[in-house]
Amino acid sequence: MNMLLDPIANTAFRFLSELGEWWSLTLETLRSLFTRRPYFREIFTQIYLIGARSQMVVCFTGAFIGMVFCAQIFYQFHKVQMDSGTGPAVSIALARELAPIITGLILAGRVGAAIAAELGTMRVTEQVDALRALAVHPVDYLVVPRTIGLVVSMPMLTAEAILVGIVAAYLVGTQLLGIDGGYFLNNMEKYTKYKDVVAGLMKALAFAWIIVTVSCNKGLTCEEGAEGVGKATMEAVVVSSVAILIANFFITIIFSKLLTP
Amino acid sequence: MIQVEDLHHGFKGTDILRGVNLRVESAETLVIIGRSGGGKSQLLRLIASLAKPRRGRIFIDRQDWVPLEERTLTPLRKKIGILFQNAALFDSMTVYENVAFPLAISGRNSKRDIRGRVEEALKLVSLEGHGHKKPGEISGGMRKRAGLARAIIDRPSIVLYDEPTAGLDPVIADSINNLILKLSEQFHVTSIVVTHDMVSAYKVADRIGMLYEGKILESGTPAEIQNSQNPVVQKFIQGRSDVLVDI
Numbered sequence: 001m002n003m004l005l006d007p008i009a010n011t012a013f014r015f016l017s018e019l020g021e022w023w024s025l026t027l028e029t030l031r032s033l034f035t036r037r038p039y040f041r042e043i044f045t046q047i048y049l050i051g052a053r054s055q056m057v058v059c060f061t062g063a064f065i066g067m068v069f070c071a072q073i074f075y076q077f078h079k080v081q082m083d084s085g086t087g088p089a090v091s092i093a094l095a096r097e098l099a100p101i102i103t104g105l106i107l108a109g110r111v112g113a114a115i116a117a118e119l120g121t122m123r124v125t126e127q128v129d130a131l132r133a134l135a136v137h138p139v140d141y142l143v144v145p146r147t148i149g150l151v152v153s154m155p156m157l158t159a160e161a162i163l164v165g166i167v168a169a170y171l172v173g174t175q176l177l178g179i180d181g182g183y184f185l186n187n188m189e190k191y192t193k194y195k196d197v198v199a200g201l202m203k204a205l206a207f208a209w210i211i212v213t214v215s216c217n218k219g220l221t222c223e224e225g226a227e228g229v230g231k232a233t234m235e236a237v238v239v240s241s242v243a244i245l246i247a248n249f250f251i252t253i254i255f256s257k258l259l260t261p
Numbered sequence: 262m263i264q265v266e267d268l269h270h271g272f273k274g275t276d277i278l279r280g281v282n283l284r285v286e287s288a289e290t291l292v293i294i295g296r297s298g299g300g301k302s303q304l305l306r307l308i309a310s311l312a313k314p315r316r317g318r319i320f321i322d323r324q325d326w327v328p329l330e331e332r333t334l335t336p337l338r339k340k341i342g343i344l345f346q347n348a349a350l351f352d353s354m355t356v357y358e359n360v361a362f363p364l365a366i367s368g369r370n371s372k373r374d375i376r377g378r379v380e381e382a383l384k385l386v387s388l389e390g391h392g393h394k395k396p397g398e399i400s401g402g403m404r405k406r407a408g409l410a411r412a413i414i415d416r417p418s419i420v421l422y423d424e425p426t427a428g429l430d431p432v433i434a435d436s437i438n439n440l441i442l443k444l445s446e447q448f449h450v451t452s453i454v455v456t457h458d459m460v461s462a463y464k465v466a467d468r469i470g471m472l473y474e475g476k477i478l479e480s481g482t483p484a485e486i487q488n489s490q491n492p493v494v495q496k497f498i499q500g501r502s503d504v505l506v507d508i
Contacts, residue, residue, distance in 0.1 A: 037368075039366075121352075122351075125347065125352070126345050126347065126349035127349050127350075127351055127352070129306070129311050129345070130343075130345060130349035130350075130351070131351075132311055132331075132335070132338065133309055133311060133338055133341065133342075133343045133345075134338070134362060134363050134366070134411075135335055135336055135337075135338045135339040136335070136366055137331065137332065141366075
C-alpha cells in the first residue's frame, strides 16, 4: 500500500510546495511593484531584451500561421462556396486564439528559458546572495524589471503577430488562392469586432504573468550545479507552456460569458 | 559588535553547527579556522542573515537579526560587507560596474563621486586598469580582489571574509592581509575572517577561534592558539595528518 501511496503523496507534496513558492513570489512581486522604487535602467533593458529582441521570431511565426490558416480555411470554405468568409475566419482566429497562444508559447521557450537559466545560474554562483548582501532585494532588482518587461512587451508582440498574420493571410488569399481582395477585407472588417482583439490582448497579459512568475520562481529556487540550472530551465518552459494552455481554456470560457452580449 | 548564541544549523536533519557561541567586539578581527566542510562558510552566511539558523540568536549591534523578515533585513545588511569564497561577482557587469554597484544602486551618489571612489577601491586591491573587463576575463585571484573592493566600497562597519587569500600568490595575499589590517585600524571595521591560511590568520587576527565538530573548540590570541595544549588545535595549525598514504 505504501509503495503505491508514497510516490503519489510525494508528488502531491512537491506540487503543493512549488505552488506555495510560486504564490508567495507572485505576492512579493505585486507588493514590490506598487511599493518599491523601480530600477528604471533594468526595466528598459528587459523591455529591449524581451520585447525588441523577440520581434523577428514572433513576426515570422505569425506570418506563417496566418498563411497556413488562410489556406486551410479557404480549402474547407471553398467546398461550400464561402470563399469570402476566409478573411474574417482568419482574423478572428488570429486575434482571439492563435496569436496570443503562439506568442505565449514562443516567449515561454525563448524568454522563459532565458530567465530561468540566468536567475538559476545567479543563484548557484551566489550572485543572488551577493545581491542580498548588498542590501538589494532580489525581487525588486531581478523579478520586477522582468515582469514589467514581459507584461509591456507581450501584448505588443501579440498585436504585431495579429497584424502580420492578417497581412500574410491577405497576400496568400488574394495572390495565391484567388480570393477577391475587396471581399476579403470588407468581410474581415464587418465580422471582426473590437472585443476580439481585446480578448486576445487580455490573454497575452495573463500569459505574460504566467511566464515571468513561473520562470523567475524556477530560477530563484533551482537546485545546485549545472544539472539544477538545466532542470529549472526545462521545467520553466514546460510548466509555463502547460499553464498557458490551461489558462487559455478558462480565459476563453470567462470572456465568452463576459464579452458576448 | 557581533554576538552569536547557541547557533545550530545543518542540512537534511544533520546539524553542522551544534551550538556555536562567539563574540566579536567593535573594531576587532576574529579569525575562524577549522577543517573543510566544518561549517565556517555557513557560519558567515548565518551572521550575514543570508540563511536562517535552526536554533540560536545572532546579535548585530545588540539587535537580534534571526527573527527579522527578509524585507526588514535588506536595508540592515548595509552595515555588513561580505567577501564570498568565489567572489560572486555579477557576470553580466564589468569589474568597474561590480565595484560601483553598491554606490550606484543607492541613488545617493553622483557619477563623479562614484568614479572617484571606484578608482580608489580598485587601486587599493591592485586592480587599476582592469575595470573594463568582465569577471570571466580575469583570473580567480583578481575576481577575489574585485569582490573585496565591492564589499568594502560602501564603508560597512562589519566585513566578513570567506577565504580572502585562497588562490592568491603570497605577495597579493599579503597585500590583502594588509588591507584587512588597514580597514580594522583606520576605519575601525569589525571583521570575521574564515581561512585555512595560518600565515594570514596570525597576521590579521586579534583573536583566533577554532571551529571543530560544530562548536568553537578554543579561542584566544594568535600567541595563545600557537601555544595551545589541545592536540586537535596543534594538529590543525601545524597541518599534521594521522592518515598514512601508501605510494
